[in-house]
Every structure is written in structure tokens, then in C-alpha cells.
Amino acid sequence: MKIALHVPCYINELNPEIARKTLLILRHFGLNVSVPKNQTCCGQPFINSGQPTTLPEQFNEIFKDYEYIVSPSSSCTSTIRSQELEVSKKMYELCEFLHDILQVRDIAKNYPKKIALHNSCHSIRHLLEGAPSELNIPYFNKVKKVLGGEIVEAKRDECCGFGGVFSVKEGFISYVMGRSKLDDLISTGGEVITGVDFSCLMHLKGIAEKDGDDIEIKHISEIIYESIFGEEK
Amino acid sequence: MKHYELAVKFYKEKGPRHDKSLWTIRQKRDKAIKEVPEWESLRVQASEIKDYVIENLQDLVDEFIKNAKNAGIEVVFAKDAQEHNQTVLKYLKEINAKKVVKSKSMLTEECGLNEFLEKNGIEVIDTDLGERIVQLRGEKPSHIVLPAIHTTKEDVAEILGEENTDPTYLTHKMRELLRKEFLSADAGLSGANFLVADKGWAVVCTNEGNADLGAVLPPLHIISVGVEKLVPNMNDLGVFLRMLARNATGQKITTYTSIFGKKENGKRVIVLVDNGRFERLNSEFKETLKCIRCSACLTTCPVFRRSGGHAYRYVIPGPIGSLLAPLSDKEKYKDLPFACTLCSSCEMVCPVKIPFSKQLVKMREYVTKENIALKLAEKSMHHPQAFKLFSTILRLTPKPVLKTALKEWSRYKALPKIPKKRFISL
Ligand code: SF4
Numbered sequence: 001m002k003i004a005l006h007v008p009c010y011i012n013e014l015n016p017e018i019a020r021k022t023l024l025i026l027r028h029f030g031l032n033v034s035v036p037k038n039q040t041c042c043g044q045p046f047i048n049s050g051q052p053t054t055l056p057e058q059f060n061e062i063f064k065d066y067e068y069i070v071s072p073s074s075s076c077t078s079t080i081r082s083q084e085l086e087v088s089k090k091m092y093e094l095c096e097f098l099h100d101i102l103q104v105r106d107i108a109k110n111y112p113k114k115i116a117l118h119n120s121c122h123s124i125r126h127l128l129e130g131a132p133s134e135l136n137i138p139y140f141n142k143v144k145k146v147l148g149g150e151i152v153e154a155k156r157d158e159c160c161g162f163g164g165v166f167s168v169k170e171g172f173i174s175y176v177m178g179r180s181k182l183d184d185l186i187s188t189g190g191e192v193i194t195g196v197d198f199s200c201l202m203h204l205k206g207i208a209e210k211d212g213d214d215i216e217i218k219h220i221s222e223i224i225y226e227s228i229f230g231e232e233k
Numbered sequence: 234m235k236h237y238e239l240a241v242k243f244y245k246e247k248g249p250r251h252d253k254s255l256w257t258i259r260q261k262r263d264k265a266i267k268e269v270p271e272w273e274s275l276r277v278q279a280s281e282i283k284d285y286v287i288e289n290l291q292d293l294v295d296e297f298i299k300n301a302k303n304a305g306i307e308v309v310f311a312k313d314a315q316e317h318n319q320t321v322l323k324y325l326k327e328i329n330a331k332k333v334v335k336s337k338s339m340l341t342e343e344c345g346l347n348e349f350l351e352k353n354g355i356e357v358i359d360t361d362l363g364e365r366i367v368q369l370r371g372e373k374p375s376h377i378v379l380p381a382i383h384t385t386k387e388d389v390a391e392i393l394g395e396e397n398t399d400p401t402y403l404t405h406k407m408r409e410l411l412r413k414e415f416l417s418a419d420a421g422l423s424g425a426n427f428l429v430a431d432k433g434w435a436v437v438c439t440n441e442g443n444a445d446l447g448a449v450l451p452p453l454h455i456i457s458v459g460v461e462k463l464v465p466n467m468n469d470l471g472v473f474l475r476m477l478a479r480n481a482t483g484q485k486i487t488t489y490t491s492i493f494g495k496k497e498n499g500k501r502v503i504v505l506v507d508n509g510r511f512e513r514l515n516s517e518f519k520e521t522l523k524c525i526r527c528s529a530c531l532t533t534c535p536v537f538r539r540s541g542g543h544a545y546r547y548v549i550p551g552p553i554g555s556l557l558a559p560l561s562d563k564e565k566y567k568d569l570p571f572a573c574t575l576c577s578s579c580e581m582v583c584p585v586k587i588p589f590s591k592q593l594v595k596m597r598e599y600v601t602k603e604n605i606a607l608k609l610a611e612k613s614m615h616h617p618q619a620f621k622l623f624s625t626i627l628r629l630t631p632k633p634v635l636k637t638a639l640k641e642w643s644r645y646k647a648l649p650k651i652p653k654k655r656f657i658s659l
Contacts, residue, residue: 007657011615013624014649015654037657048575050597051607055614082591121576126590133263133579134273134533154257155541158535163574167538170572171537171641172241176248178646184503206646 003033004063006071006091008040011198018198021225022072022094028228029102030101033070036062046077048164060085070097072221073162073195078126095196095220096129099142106148108227113216115223116152116190117143118181120197121159129196133157143196143220152188154181162203169200182215192216194223236572240540243383249548251383252538258379259533261483261583280586283523286461287514290522293430293463294505296552300433305495305563307502312478314344317506321346321422321455322353324502328453330419332356335446337364338376338424338436339526340457342548346422357422358414359430362407366392375542378481378528383541400517409548424523425493427473428503431466434494436501438487445491451551452499454555461522463486473525476584480529513560517595521556523585530579530589536572545569552579555591559600567600621658 001025039062043055056079063069065085071077074093082090098104108115123143124130130141144151149160161167161177177205182204185193195201198219205217226232243251266272271455286293294310301308311317317340325333333350335341335357347368359368363381367374367393374380381389390398391408425435425442435456436446448454459567464470478484493501513519531537531551543551547558547566555573558566570593580589613619627635636643 011622012655013628013658014651015651019656038617039657040617040620043260043611045596046607046611048597049604049607050570050594050599050601051604051611052598053611054609058615101597121574121578125577125581132578132581134578136267136269158578159574159576161535161574165571167575168639168641169544169568170237170536171497171645172246173237173536174574174641175534175645176244176539178251179479206642206649209647210645214432 001031002065002067004066004069005033005035005043006042006063006069006073006076007035007039008071008073008076010199011072014202014217015198018072018219018221021221022070025094025221025228026070029104036068038062042076042079044063044076045164047079052233056080056083056085060087063087063090068092068101070094070099072174072196072219073198074120074122074127074129075199078122093123093127093129093196094125094224095143097147098146098224099129104146107146108223109148111149111227112225113191114150114152114189115147116154116185116188116193117141117147117191118160118185118195118200119143119153119157120195120200123196124157132220147223152190153187154184156180156184160200160204164199167203175202175207178203179211181215182207186213186215192218192223194218194220196220206226235568236540236544236546237568239544239546240536240572243541243544244539246541246583247383247385247541251387251541254382255532255538258482260479260513261530261534262362265479266485269479276584277527277587279472279476280523281582282464283525283585285465287464287519287522290460290463290511290514293346293465294460297430297433297463298481298505299429300431301503302433304433306406306433306435306493307500308569309502309504311504311506311508313508316504317344317504317508318346318349320504322350322355322538323459324453325350325355325420326551328419332358332414332418333420333422333436334358334360334415334418334443334447334451336423336439336447337361337380338457339548341422342373342423343508344457344506346457358411360411360414360441360447361439362404362441365407365411367608368634369541370649373543373548375550376531377526378484382499383543390615394510396500415443415446415450418451419451421449421451422455422457423447425456425462426477427470428463428505429470430463432494434492436474436490436492437473438456438490440484440488442489445489448491448493448496448501449498451533452503453492453495456493456501456503457506457631458503459508460510461524475586477527480582480584481527481532497531497609509560516560518556518560518592520587520592521553521560523587524553525541526583527584529584533578534573535578536574540572545572552589552593553587556589556644557597558598563600571595585627599631
């Protein structure tokens with residue numbers, strides 16, 4: 001299997017550890033994973049700002065020869081999937097890949113802390129990694145399946161209010177949405193909040209930090225990494 | 234004022250309550266649609282019927298006009314808002330009408346009919362409970378199915394000059410007042426939810442029965458309706474009637490679903506309005522014509538729930554309004570497609586499957602001029618080295634400068650810490 005790791009540009013700049021851990025997770029499963037050095041951005045920030053961009057085409061050129069492209073971000077994955085490109089069907093969000101292709105289950109079953117899962121909109125509504133409450137389909141959640149054990153979810157599966165350009169244009173509304181998401185997640189009794197999108201988590205972290213909430217927030221790759229290799233000191 | 238300022242103001246006054254009441258309705262809706270096992274296939278069917286309608290709109294219009302005439306209804310085609318208003322006025326003048334009772338029609342709002350008729354000396358009484366409340370408050374509806382959802386029972390008591398704030402009491406009070414208006418009106422105006430092409434009939438759905446009173450009591454009934462409300466036949470109508478109320482508020486069906494053909498005690502006129510709809514058929518936003526105005530996308534929208542409908546400043550607020558408003562005035566409403574996190578909850582609830590995320594992103598492109606800074610950033614991302622340089626410059630930017638640039642973020646949230654090393658480093 002020829003697999004490429006997609007390193008979302010904002011993860012590369014703001015939390016490169018997520019990329020490193022994703023790579024080590026994939027290698028742990030015996031996969032031969034390459035990291036194309038010339039990758040930059042999938043184009044999402046421009047598309048969402050209403051600016052013309054040819055970055056998705058560039059993305060296609062860089063990744064088209066791989067069988068799978070795995071990304072620790074559902075929003076980049078859904079950006080590429082919504083384009084008509086050769087790579088569109090080959091790109092997977094990390095948990096989706098673990099669930100659908102590698103059939104991984106219960107990997108974080110013995111995780112020492114109670115996990116609260118933030119189902120990001122791109123994960124459940126764009127990629128259908130779980131059943132959104134709006135649809136009349138049976139309940140399922142791939143991310144929970146991959147993690148295993150007792151995972152708690154927010155009562156409302158609504159948006160956390162990040163929305164990229166939205167968080168910069170409508171700061172206050174973005175904040176109140178994030179605030180209610182945090183309250184919802186904290187009220188589940190979870191000790192660590194996780195999710196597949198670092199962007200939502202970064203937004204929630206920013207609020208928690210400013211408001212002085214005592215809650216741990218970690219990207220899903222960190223939880224999976226720790227479950228496999230133990231916590232790094 | 235833009236969406237953002239209005240939203241902040243609204244949220245501080247009424248946001249949490251508004252969010253809670255609409256979320257309750259969303260939950261009712263979720264429960265109700267789960268009682269219909271074939272719900273998701275109904276959505277597919279509804280979407281396909283609407284695709285057919287917009288692909289064959291002119292034929293259906295012709296078919297409808299022919300059949301409505303045979304059914305004994307006068308039909309007038311109006312190309313725009315002005316022509317619509319003039320037509321309505323002409324019919325009202327014919328009978329020398331002084332007072333009309335109106336039941337909810339977003340189209341008459343779109344055309345500014347109330348103001349136009351008032352200017353011409355005709356009194357317009359909105360008769361839907363919620364519409365009447367906002368009319369008395371001198372406001373516009375803030376939601377297409379729950380027009381007064383932004384008000385409280387205290388607000389209602391205040392405009393009625395009552396001390397008792399009990400909702401049932403206030404409803405009865407309002408009903409008493411409206412009854413008098415119905416009995417003394419010269420004509421009834423209403424919208425229509427659907428037009429059945431092969432029968433020439435109009436279908437009106439209300440929960441208060443007020444449209445029926447307006448349609449039946451006075452000697453003249455005028456229906457103002459957009460061409461996109463056509464459905465081919467009664468079977469197709471059935472699909473939409475099953476979905477409309479359930480998806481809006483969780484009711485099984487709207488309390489009063491009336492089908493109007495020939496008027497027994499007088500005249501019925503249908504004003505069939507284009508007002509840019511045919512033109513939209515040839516645009517990349519033609520899918521917005523599939524909307525049946527169930528309002529589910531408004532109710533579910535997490536931004537709408539916090540900002541209230543008035544922040545959108547257009548007849549139709551919320552996600553669908555953010556697509557329709559810029560089509561009516563690009564400059565004025567260019568902020569609306571950005572009042573959205575692209576969460577796609579609207580897309581999930583939409584019974585006719587309007588692809589909101591794609592349409593909203595397209596709409597952003599439509600209203601946005603090319604931004605030089607973003608263009609440069611985009612260009613740099615075509616060359617890894619240039620991108621690195623670009624981001625290194627950002628990293629070297631002093632924190633206060635970054636904070637100012639990201640002031641909307643940093644006012645409410647801590648900025649993330651920037652690590653020393655990247656993962657891919659060239
Ligand atoms: S866009 Fe869809 S969900 Fe929104 S009002 Fe129209 S039909 Fe209903």
C-alpha cells in the first residue's frame with residue numbers, strides 16, 4: 001500500500017506534533033508512509049474566504065500517485081473530497097482510515113482518562129463519520145468505534161463556532177458558540193476533550209484558556225498515540 | 234449595521250432564550266421525522282420533484298395558468314415586485330377596498346406590498362398571530378414560520394396594553410381583535426405554499442385557519458405567489474405536505490391545509506410572480522429555487538439561533554436568506570454568506586436537499602472582490618520555499634501586531650502558541 005501523509009498547513013505551523021504522531025501511528029500498523037515534502041495547503045482557507053485558488057489542483061498533482069492519502073483533519077479531507085479531482089476518493093481522515101481500511105477497533109479502550117468526543121461538523125456532516133442528529137439514519141460513530149471504551153459526547157451535536165474565517169469575522173458569536181460547546185462537553189464528566197479537527201480544538205482551547213477552565217484538550221492523534229506508545233514524558 | 238453588530242446586540246438582550254426555544258423546536262422536529270421510516274427517501278423524492286420543476290418551469294407555468302382559468306380562477310403574471318403591487322392594487326381599487334386582511338406571504342414582504350398599499354390608502358391587517366404581533370410592534374418577521382419568535386410574552390402584553398402575560402389569555406385577546414377585522418375587511422390577501430399545475434389549484438397551509446377566513450369571508454381573495462411554488466400534480470403535493478410541517482415544527486401536518494379552486498361567493502385572483510426567478514434559473518444559484526420555505530434551516534442554524542433573524546435584514550433570514558439576499562442586492566448583503574460556519578446542519582435538514590455548503594461558498598465568491606493579501610498568500614503556497622518564508626515572516630511578527638490583526642479572535646480567545654519547529658521543514 002502506497003500511502004501519503006497529508007500534513008495540513010496549519011498543523012505544520014501550529015502543532016507539528018500532531019503530524020508526527022499521526023505518522024508514527026500509521027507506521028505502527030506496518031504501513032509504508034511517505035510525507036511529500038512539497039505539500040503546502042489544500043486551498044480550504046481561500047475557498048472559504050471566497051477567493052479564487054488553484055491549490056486543490058496542486059494538491060492533486062502532489063498526491064495523485066498514492067493509493068491512499070491520510071490526513072489528521074476532516075476539514076481538509078472534506079475540502080478535497082468536495083472537489084472533482086483524482087485524489088478526491090483516495091483521501092481519508094485519520095480515524096476514517098483506521099476504521100474503514102485498517103478496521104482498527106477499541107484502540108484506546110484502556111485510556112486512563114474519561115474521553116469526551118467533540119464531533120466536528122466536517123467529521124459528522126461532511127464526511128459522515130458518524131450519524132448527525134438531523135438525519136433519520138441509525139446511530140453510529142466511527143471515531144468512537146476506533147477508540148472504544150466509554151466515550152461521552154455532547155448533548156447537542158451542533159457546531160463549536162470555529163468556522164475558519166467566521167471566527168475572525170464574527171468573534172463574539174463564535175465565542176458564545178464555543179462557550180456552550182465547552183460547557184456541554186465539560187458537563188459530560190469527560191476529563192479530556194478530543195476530536196479529529198485541531199482547528200475546533202484550538203478554538204475551544206483558546207476559550208478555555210482565556211476563561212480559565214480547567215480541562216485538558218487533545219487532538220485524537222495524541223490519544224491514539226498515547227494508547228499505543230504510552231504518554232511521552 | 235452588518236450581521237455581526239446586530240447579532241451581538243441581539244444576543245446580549247435575548248440570545249440565550251432564543252437559542253433555547255429554537256433548539257427545543259429542532260428537537261421536536263428530529264423526533265417527528267424519526268417517526269417516518271422512509272424520511273430520507275422522501276427527501277430524495279422531494280429533491281427530484283423540485284429538480285424537475287425548475288428544469289420545466291415555463292411549461293408548468295403555462296399548464297397551471299390554463300388549468301386555473303378552467304377552474305374559474307383569474308391568473309395574472311407579474312414580472313417583478315412593482316408589477317405585482319400594481320396588479321394587487323388594481324383589483325382592490327375595482328371593488329373600492331379600504332381594508333384588507335392578509336395571511337402570511339413572504340412574497341408580499343419581498344415585494345413591499347404592505348407599505349405600497351398603505352401609501353395608496355388601503356389598510357393592511359396581518360392576521361397570523363405572530364405576523365400581527367410584529368406588525369403592531371412596527372417590525373418585520375424574524376423567522377419565516379415563527380415570525381415573532383424573538384419576542385417574549387411580556388412584549389406581546391405590552392403592545393396589547395395588557396397586564397396579564399398569560400400566553401393563552403393573550404392569544405384569545407388577539408383573536409377577538411382579529412375577528413372584527415375579518416368581518417369588516419373588503420378583501421383577503423394570502424400567499425400559497427404550493428400550486429398544483431395539472432389542476433390549477435392553490436394550496437395554503439396555516440395553523441390558525443386565518444388564511445381560510447380571509448379567503449372565504451370577503452368577496453375578493455388575491456393570492457400572491459412565486460412561480461417556483463409549482464408542483465406537477467397531487468401525488469407530488471402529497472410528498473411535500475408530509476414533510477412541510479413535520480420538518481418545520483415537528484407537527485404531523487399543518488392544522489389547516491386548504492386547497493383553493495374557484496371561489497364560490499366572489500372572485501379569486503392569483504398573481505404569479507417572477508421577480509428574478511426565471512433569471513436565477515440560468516445562474517449557479519438555481520438550486521435555491523427548490524426551497525419550500527419550511528424554515529428548518531433557520532431553526533437549526535447555530536448562528537441564526539444566537540443572532541436572531543433581524544440581524545440578516547432581509548425578508549428571508551438564516552441560511553436560505555444568506556443565499557437569496559445577495560441575489561437581490563449584492564453590495565448590501567455581502568456579509569451574510571460569511572455569517573456562517575459552514576457546519577452544514579441546514580443541508581442535513583433541508584427536505585429538498587439544497588447543497589448549502591457548496592452554494593454558500595459560491596456565494597462568498599460571488600460577493601467578494603479579490604483580496605491582494607490573500608492572493609499573495611495563495612501564490613506563495615504554490616512554492617514550498619515561498620510559503621516557508623511567508624510563514625516565517627508571520628512567526629517573526631511581534632505578538633501585539635498579531636493580536637491587532639486577529640483582534641476578533643484575541644478579544645475572546647487566547648491565541649495558540651507557535652512552536653519553534655515545523656514538522657515539514659525544508
Ligand atoms: S432551504 Fe430547505 S430547509 Fe431552508 S426553508 Fe427552504 S426547504 Fe426548508
